[in-house]
Amino acid sequence: GDSVTQMEGPVTLSEEAFLTINCTYTATGYPSLFWYVQYPGEGLQLLLKATKADDKGSNKGFEATYRKETTSFHLEKGSVQVSDSAVYFCALSEMDSSYKLIFGSGTRLLVRP
Amino acid sequence: DAEITQSPRHKITETGRQVTLACHQTWNHNNMFWYRQDLGHGLRLIHYSYGVQDTNKGEVSDGYSVSRSNTEDLPLTLESAASSQTSVYFCASSGQNQETQYFGPGTRLLVL
Numbered sequence: 130g131d132s133v134t135q136m137e138g139p140v141t142l143s144e145e146a147f148l149t150i151n152c153t154y155t156a157t158g159y160p161s162l163f164w165y166v167q168y169p170g171e172g173l174q175l176l177l178k179a180t181k182a183d184d185k186g187s188n189k190g191f192e193a194t195y196r197k198e199t200t201s202f203h204l205e206k207g208s209v210q211v212s213d214s215a216v217y218f219c220a221l222s223e224m225d226s227s228y229k230l231i232f233g234s235g236t237r238l239l240v241r242p
Numbered sequence: 243d244a245e246i247t248q249s250p251r252h253k254i255t256e257t258g259r260q261v262t263l264a265c266h267q268t269w270n271h272n273n274m275f276w277y278r279q280d281l282g283h284g285l286r287l288i289h290y291s292y293g294v295q296d297t298n299k300g301e302v303s304d305g306y307s308v309s310r311s312n313t314e315d316l317p318l319t320l321e322s323a324a325s326s327q328t329s330v331y332f333c334a335s336s337g338q339n340q341e342t343q344y345f346g347p348g349t350r351l352l353v354l
Contacts, residue, residue: 172345222341234284
């Protein structure tokens with residue numbers, strides 16, 4: 130079945146460092162891909178999404194490009210802030226039009242001042 | 243503003259008791275979902291609904307039930323709580339033919 134694999138955390142960075150969180154997926158077709166962010170004590174919020182190959186999703190300085198050839202959707206940010214400390218989830222939508230999402234296990238990001 | 247709320251935010255119960263977690267959304271979304279979040283597992287789907295009177299089992303539905311009597315609410319019931327059901331529970335919703343889901347703040351459940 131479809132699945133999402135994320136790099137294990139925690140990822141610890143200093144403020145203004147470059148961030149990459151790896152995400153790869155397995156799917157029978159070309160699903161839509163998502164990054165959600167969860168701040169401490171809160172629910173998940175949509176960060177960005179891409180619906181087809183080569184699409185780039187972007188929001189709040191974060192970017193991710195839908196790479197069909199490598200089945201990847203890596204999250205990047207050029208300069209992280211302390212306020213970016215959170216858990217980041219990669220997800221894909223099931224191709225059976227069920228509107229269900231399959232999530233990776235999450236990657237915790239800690240940004241130090 | 244439209245929103246999705248969950249109650250209670252924290253719950254402690256004993257093994258064998260019935261527990262109901264509430265989820266209420268004001269977006270008039272057709273699709274609603276319940277997940278549990280556990281370390282190392284990400285979010286796993288428990289049950290979901292595409293509209294009134296429609297319910298479907300997800301990946302980890304054993305020991306849980308839902309009912310959908312109106313568009314706004316999808317309560318999750320643990321028929322006989324077990325310690326393995328200690329978790330954080332999230333409700334989410336999405337519009338018709340929409341993939342993006344919007345999440346509630348979560349309910350932290352402890353089963354002793």
